[in-house]
Amino acid sequence: GAVVSQHPSRVICKSGTSVKIECRSLDFQATTMFWYRQFPKQSLMLMATSNEGSKATYEQGVEKDKFLINHASLTLSTLTVTSAHPEDSSFYICSAPKGSGQGGNEQFFGPGTRLTVL
Amino acid sequence: AQSVTQPDIHITVSEGASLELRCNYSYGATPYLFWYVQSPGQGLQLLLKYFSGDTLVQGIKGFEAEFKRSQSSFNLRKPSVHWSDAAEYFCAVGASWGKFQFGAGTQVVVTP
Numbered sequence: 174g175a176v177v178s179q180h181p182s183r184v185i186c187k188s189g190t191s192v193k194i195e196c197r198s199l200d201f202q203a204t205t206m207f208w209y210r211q212f213p214k215q216s217l218m219l220m221a222t223s224n225e226g227s228k229a230t231y232e233q234g235v236e237k238d239k240f241l242i243n244h245a246s247l248t249l250s251t252l253t254v255t256s257a258h259p260e261d262s263s264f265y266i267c268s269a270p271k272g273s274g275q276g277g278n279e280q281f282f283g284p285g286t287r288l289t290v291l
Numbered sequence: 292a293q294s295v296t297q298p299d300i301h302i303t304v305s306e307g308a309s310l311e312l313r314c315n316y317s318y319g320a321t322p323y324l325f326w327y328v329q330s331p332g333q334g335l336q337l338l339l340k341y342f343s344g345d346t347l348v349q350g351i352k353g354f355e356a357e358f359k360r361s362q363s364s365f366n367l368r369k370p371s372v373h374w375s376d377a378a379e380y381f382c383a384v385g386a387s388w389g390k391f392q393f394g395a396g397t398q399v400v401v402t403p
Contacts, residue, residue, distance in 0.1 A: 179334075207390065216381065216393045217335075266334060268391070280391060282327075284334035 176200055177269050179283035186257055187291055194252045194286045196223075196267030202247035203269035207280075208240075211264040223250040223267075257290040264288075293318045295384050297394035304372050305402050312367040312397050314382030323385040324365040326356055329396075330378045338380075341365060352376070377401040 176199040186192050196206055204225045209217040221242055222230040229242035239261075241253040250269075254261050266285045294317045304310050316322055323342055327335040339350025346358040356367045365382060382394040 214398075216395045217391075219390065219392075222390065264332075279337070279340065280325075280385065282335040285332075287332070 177267065177281045177283040179265075179267055179286050181286060182284060183287045183289075185289045185291060188258055189256055191253055191255045192257055192288060194254070194265055194267075194288070196250045196252070196269070196283050198248045198269045198271075198281070201269075201271050203250075203271070204247060205270060206244065206250040207268045207270075208242065208250075208252050209266045209268065211266060211285075213264075217266060220252075223252075225250075254288065257288070259290045262288055262290045293322070293384050293392045295382050295392050295394035297380075297382055297397050299397045300395065301398045301400070303400045303402060306374055307371050310367075310369045310372045310376070310399065312380050312382075312399070314365045314367065314394060315363050316365065316382075316384045317363065318384055324356075324358060325383040325385060325391070326350065326354070326365075326367045327381045327383060328352075328378045329381065335381065338367070372399075372401055374401050374403075 178197045180195045184192055206223040208220045210220050211217045219232050220235045223242045223244040225244040231237045244250045264285050264287050267283045268280045270280050296315045298313050325340045326338040328338050329335050338354045339348045341348050341358045348356050354369050358365050379396045379398050381396045383391045385391045
């Protein structure tokens with residue numbers, strides 16, 4: 174099956190610093206990728222849709238200036254958490270759909286990145 | 292608006308017993324439905340999916356799910372659970388453009 178990777182798998186940073194998380198589709202191209210956030214023992218909440226060649230689309234309540242998304246190529250999307258605070262500590266997961274249209278939009282999820290802000 | 296409800300937050304089952312996880316959805320069109328499993332600290336693994344056709348779907352690890360349009364349900368079942376099935380299970384509904392809405396998840400605990 175298709176593979177989506179994330180880097181780093183874990184990151185610890187100081188409050189006020191910025192952290193970049195990469196999401197790569199290793200064996201397929203993805204014009205769209207999705208970023209989710211998961212708090213402990215809770216479900217995944219969609220944060221934003223990353224679009225190659227255009228601006229990301231953010232879900233309601235997600236600060237676009239805090240969570241910068243760049244879809245640099247057809248295989249890479251990055252999420253930068255700017256001026257991180259302890260409340261940003263979470264598990265961040267990306268996904269990329271392979272295929273398109275009816276019946277073809279299987280999502281492949283990355284393994285996630287555990288962010289801890291001290 | 293689409294939504295997914297998993298009524299059971301936590302289920303405890305004995306090893307070897309059957310398991311059924313409930314999922315109800317609300318969606319304006321024909322939904323794409325999925326079940327994912329997540330082990331602690333890990334990403335999501337797809338168990339099975341329903342796009343169209345046969346309403347009984349077979350997945351990996353011995354799981355199956357049945358789509359019932361009249362009940363807006365997509366319940367996951369396994370006839371005999373193994374200790375390794377202990378994990379968090381998420382039902383999700385997806386739109387044609389790949390944007391997912393996840394249920395709150397059901398934590399499955401398997402006892403000896």
